[in-house]
Amino acid sequence: MSQTGSQMGSQTGSQTSSPAGSAAKTILIVDDDPDIVLALEVMLQEAGYAVTSTSDGDSLRDLASQAQDKLPDLILMDMLLSGRNGREITRELKGQEATKHIPILMLSAHPAAAREAQAAGADGFVAKPFEMDDLLGEVAEYLRAGE
Amino acid sequence: MRQQHGAPGSGKSASTRALPRAAVSWQEKAASLEAEIAERKQSEHLLAEQNRLLELIVSGHALDACLTELTRAIARLQPRTRASVLLADVARTRFLALAAADIAPSFGAGLQDAPINELAIGTCATAVYSGEPIACADIAHDERWSPAWRDLCVAHGILACHSEPAIGSDGQPLASLMLCFDEARSPSDWERRIAQFGAHVAAIVIERDRTLSRLRESEARLTTELADAQRLQHISSQLIREDDLDALYRQILDAAVAVMRSDMGSMQMLNVERNELRLLAETGFNPASAAFWEWVQLDSVTSCGAALRTGERVVIPDIEACDFLTGTQDLDFYRLSGIRAVQSTPLVSRGGRVVGMISTQWRSPHQPAARELGLLDVLARQAADLIERRWAEDALHQSQERLRVMAESMPQKVFTAKPNGDVDYFNPQWMEFTGLSFEQMRDQGWAQFIHPEDVEENVRVWQRSIETGEPFYFEHRFRRADGVYRWHVTRAVPMRDGEGRVTMWIGSDTDIDEQKQLEARKNAFISMTSHELKTPVTSLKAFTQILQKRLKQEADSQTQLILDRIDAQLTRLTSLIGDLLDMNRMQDGTLALHPTRFAMDALVRETVENVQATTTSHELQLEGKVQAQVEGDRDRLGQVLINLLTNAVKYSPQAVRVIVRLSQSRDGDSDVAPDWVEVAVQDFGIGIAQEEQERIFEQFYQVADREGSTFPGLGIGLHIARTLVERHKGRLWLESQPGAGSTFHIALSVAAQEQETSYQGDGHVPGAQIA
Numbered sequence: 027m028s029q030t031g032s033q034m035g036s037q038t039g040s041q042t043s044s045p046a047g048s049a050a051k052t053i054l055i056v057d058d059d060p061d062i063v064l065a066l067e068v069m070l071q072e073a074g075y076a077v078t079s080t081s082d083g084d085s086l087r088d089l090a091s092q093a094q095d096k097l098p099d100l101i102l103m104d105m106l107l108s109g110r111n112g113r114e115i116t117r118e119l120k121g122q123e124a125t126k127h128i129p130i131l132m133l134s135a136h137p138a139a140a141r142e143a144q145a146a147g148a149d150g151f152v153a154k155p156f157e158m159d160d161l162l163g164e165v166a167e168y169l170r171a172g173e
Numbered sequence: 174m175r176q177q178h179g180a181p182g183s184g185k186s187a188s189t190r191a192l193p194r195a196a197v198s199w200q201e202k203a204a205s206l207e208a209e210i211a212e213r214k215q216s217e218h219l220l221a222e223q224n225r226l227l228e229l230i231v232s233g234h235a236l237d238a239c240l241t242e243l244t245r246a247i248a249r250l251q252p253r254t255r256a257s258v259l260l261a262d263v264a265r266t267r268f269l270a271l272a273a274a275d276i277a278p279s280f281g282a283g284l285q286d287a288p289i290n291e292l293a294i295g296t297c298a299t300a301v302y303s304g305e306p307i308a309c310a311d312i313a314h315d316e317r318w319s320p321a322w323r324d325l326c327v328a329h330g331i332l333a334c335h336s337e338p339a340i341g342s343d344g345q346p347l348a349s350l351m352l353c354f355d356e357a358r359s360p361s362d363w364e365r366r367i368a369q370f371g372a373h374v375a376a377i378v379i380e381r382d383r384t385l386s387r388l389r390e391s392e393a394r395l396t397t398e399l400a401d402a403q404r405l406q407h408i409s410s411q412l413i414r415e416d417d418l419d420a421l422y423r424q425i426l427d428a429a430v431a432v433m434r435s436d437m438g439s440m441q442m443l444n445v446e447r448n449e450l451r452l453l454a455e456t457g458f459n460p461a462s463a464a465f466w467e468w469v470q471l472d473s474v475t476s477c478g479a480a481l482r483t484g485e486r487v488v489i490p491d492i493e494a495c496d497f498l499t500g501t502q503d504l505d506f507y508r509l510s511g512i513r514a515v516q517s518t519p520l521v522s523r524g525g526r527v528v529g530m531i532s533t534q535w536r537s538p539h540q541p542a543a544r545e546l547g548l549l550d551v552l553a554r555q556a557a558d559l560i561e562r563r564w565a566e567d568a569l570h571q572s573q574e575r576l577r578v579m580a581e582s583m584p585q586k587v588f589t590a591k592p593n594g595d596v597d598y599f600n601p602q603w604m605e606f607t608g609l610s611f612e613q614m615r616d617q618g619w620a621q622f623i624h625p626e627d628v629e630e631n632v633r634v635w636q637r638s639i640e641t642g643e644p645f646y647f648e649h650r651f652r653r654a655d656g657v658y659r660w661h662v663t664r665a666v667p668m669r670d671g672e673g674r675v676t677m678w679i680g681s682d683t684d685i686d687e688q689k690q691l692e693a694r695k696n697a698f699i700s701m702t703s704h705e706l707k708t709p710v711t712s713l714k715a716f717t718q719i720l721q722k723r724l725k726q727e728a729d730s731q732t733q734l735i736l737d738r739i740d741a742q743l744t745r746l747t748s749l750i751g752d753l754l755d756m757n758r759m760q761d762g763t764l765a766l767h768p769t770r771f772a773m774d775a776l777v778r779e780t781v782e783n784v785q786a787t788t789t790s791h792e793l794q795l796e797g798k799v800q801a802q803v804e805g806d807r808d809r810l811g812q813v814l815i816n817l818l819t820n821a822v823k824y825s826p827q828a829v830r831v832i833v834r835l836s837q838s839r840d841g842d843s844d845v846a847p848d849w850v851e852v853a854v855q856d857f858g859i860g861i862a863q864e865e866q867e868r869i870f871e872q873f874y875q876v877a878d879r880e881g882s883t884f885p886g887l888g889i890g891l892h893i894a895r896t897l898v899e900r901h902k903g904r905l906w907l908e909s910q911p912g913a914g915s916t917f918h919i920a921l922s923v924a925a926q927e928q929e930t931s932y933q934g935d936g937h938v939p940g941a942q943i944a
Binding site: 061072155 | 703704707708709710711712713714715716718719722743747
C-alpha cells in the first residue's frame, strides 16, 4: 500500500494517464479475458499508471520495432492466452535486445505456473485470483527495480 | 562222551569181575581163562560193531538205516536173539516207529502210536517211561503187560525180552532197545551188555538225527524269514520310489499273502463319508466274490467288519466253528468265496485312526502263526502310511483342483510362483491377454510383456517381496497381444507352511486401465475446472476490491460491509478451489513441496493473526513458544494450520475462543535438543465421536452435527492437511470429546542443525523451558 500510495493519481478510465509530478509509467496488460483486463486497468490507473492492453498476443510481435519511448515500462502477461502462449511471447521479448529490459510480471491461475514463468524468463509472478494490494505492490517493486 | 565211556567201561567191568574168582582150581582157572578169552573176543566184536555203526552214523546215513543196522549188529553179536529199536516221540508220550531188521513189519505196525505211560503197554513202554531197563522172562505168562502186547510178541515168536532205554544227553529216554528171545528165559549178563551197547548207539543215532533235523528246520525257518524280510524290505524301497499307489497296494497285498501263506488276500480303504471299507486290491478271489467284497459296511458280521468296529485284529481259524458267523448270510458268502479261515488286520494311521484293512483268507482251517502276524503288522503299517499318503494327496489334489477351477473361472489374471519368485502357473486369461503360449510366458518370464518404463521398479519391488516375504503390490502396464499396453494392478501373497516358510506365491492381476484413464480424465477435468473457476473469481475479486477502495472514501458503511463479505466469500471460494486442486495433485502425484528452514513460532503467529482477521466470532489465543526451526514447505504447513484454525472456528459455533498451543517434546532421554515441535489447536465445539476420529481424515468425509446436517465444505481439508503433514514426516492427530470439543495436534521434527547457533543470541537454551 505504502509503495503505491505516493503514485496514486486521480485520473481514471483513459488509455493514458500521467501520475502527479513526473511522466506516468506505462503498463501493458496482455490478457484475453476482457473483465480481467478491465479490472486491472481500473486498479492500475487509479494507482496512477498509464495503461494499455491487448488480448492478442501476436500483436506484441512488432513491439521490438517500435520506438523506445513507445515501449511499456512493465508488462502484465497472462500465461495462457487463447492465441499464443504467454510463455512463448515472454521468451521472444526477453530474447530481443529492444525489449529484454522490460520487466514482465506473469499472471496465472495455474498452480504450477510460478516455476514455468521463471523458466520462460518472466521477472515476477502473481497468482490469480490476487489481492489488489499484492498486485500493486509487485508492480511498484518491479518498476522501481527497472529504473 | 557217554558212548566212549560206556562201551570200553563195560569191557573193563567184565574183566575186573573175574578177579574174585581167582585162586581156584586149574580146571576152573582154565574155564575162567576160556571164558575170559571168549569175553574178550566178544568185547572185540562189540568194539568192531560199534566202530562200524559209528562210521555209518558219521557218514550221514538216515536214522532208520542206522537203527536197522544196529539191530543187525546185535543179532551178529548174539546169535538167536533179535533186536528192535522203538522210537519215542519228543514228548515221550507215544511210540513213533520201530526199526528191526529181523522182525516182521507187522510187529512195528502193532506198536505204532502205542502210548508211553504208567499203564505199561509193554516192556519198552515201561523202560522208556521209567528210564530203567526191564526184562520179561516169559511174555506169554507175565500179567504185568497188556494182553495185546503179549499176543503181538507171541505172534512174532518173541517169548522173552529185555528192554533197555536209550538215554539222551539230557538224561531223558529217547527210545527203547529190545532184545527178543525165542524161548522163555532171562537175559544173560552179556545180553544185558549188548542191550546197553545197543541203547547207547541208538541214543547217539537218535540225538544226532534230532539235532540234524532241528538244524534243518531252523535253516528252513531262517530261509523263510529271510525271504519274508526281503519281501518287506523290497516293499519299503518300493514305497519310497514308486508313485503308482495302486501298484503298491498290489505289492503289499502280494507280500501279505506270501508271508501269511494264505490262498487269498484283500486290502481295503476306509471311505470316511460312508464309513465303509472299499476294496483296493484283492488276489485269489473269483470275480463274483470280489464284487461282493467291493464294499463292506461297519455293521457287517465279517471279520473285517468286526475288526473295523473294534480296531483290533480278528482271526477266524475256521468259519464253520465261528460263533458270530453262525447262521449269517456272510457265512454263506465266505463259503461261496471258498474261504474257510480268515484274518483281518486293521490298518492304523500314525494318528491312531483306522484307515483300512488287510485280510488274508485260506481255503482250509488255519491258525496263522504269531511270527507271520508280526510280519503282517509291518506290512499293515506301510499300507496305512500309503493310504494316509493317498488321502493327503487326494486332499492336496482336490484343493489344487479347486484353486485351478477358481483361477480359470475368474476374470482376473492369476499366477503362482515358486518361493524363489519363478512363476510356474499362469491361468488361461494370461495367455489370452498376451497372446503367448504358457511355455513362452514361463520360459521367457513376465518381464517381456511389462512396459519398459515399469520393468526396473517392478523387478526391484518383486525381489524385495521374495526376500522379505511381504505381500507384493504393484501397478504396471502389460502389453496385450495387439501391442497395446494396459494398466494392471498386481497383488501377490505368500503361502506358508507350518513353520512359516514360504511355499509359494499366489498372485492376481486386475486390469485397471479404464480406472486409470478415468482417473486421469477426472484429474484433468478437475484441474481444468478449477482453473476455469479461478478466472471469473479473479475478475470478481478485483472488481470487488476496486469498489471497496472507492467506497471507503465515501464512507457508506453498509455497502462497505456487503463488499467486505463478498470479498471474504471470494477468498473462501478461492481456497476451496485450491483444496480441490491440491487433492487432485496429491492423487496424480504432482504435488511438489518447496522446503525451506523457518521459525515455527513466526509461522504460527502469522497464521493465527491472518485467521483472526477473518473472524469476529472467536478469539484465537496463542500460548507458548518453541523457538525452534523446522524444515519444510512453509506455505503448505501454513495452509495446514489455516485449515485447522478455520475448522476450529467452523465446528464450534457456540464457543467464543480457540486455543493454539506451541510446545516441544523429546524422544527418549536426549537432553541436548528437543526432537519435536508440536502445535495444538483446541476448540470447544461439537467434538467428534470416537468412531469418527479416524474417518474424518478420509476424503470427502463430512462431519454431521447433532441434528444430522453437515457443515459446508468439500470434506477434503483434513485429508489434505494430514497428507501434507505426513509428507513432512510429521504427525497429525486429534483428541476429542463429543460436546466438549476437539484438539488437533501437529508434530513436526525440529530441524537438525544450526538451531543452537541461531538461538544462542537471545540467550535461550532450547530444552530449558521444558525442564
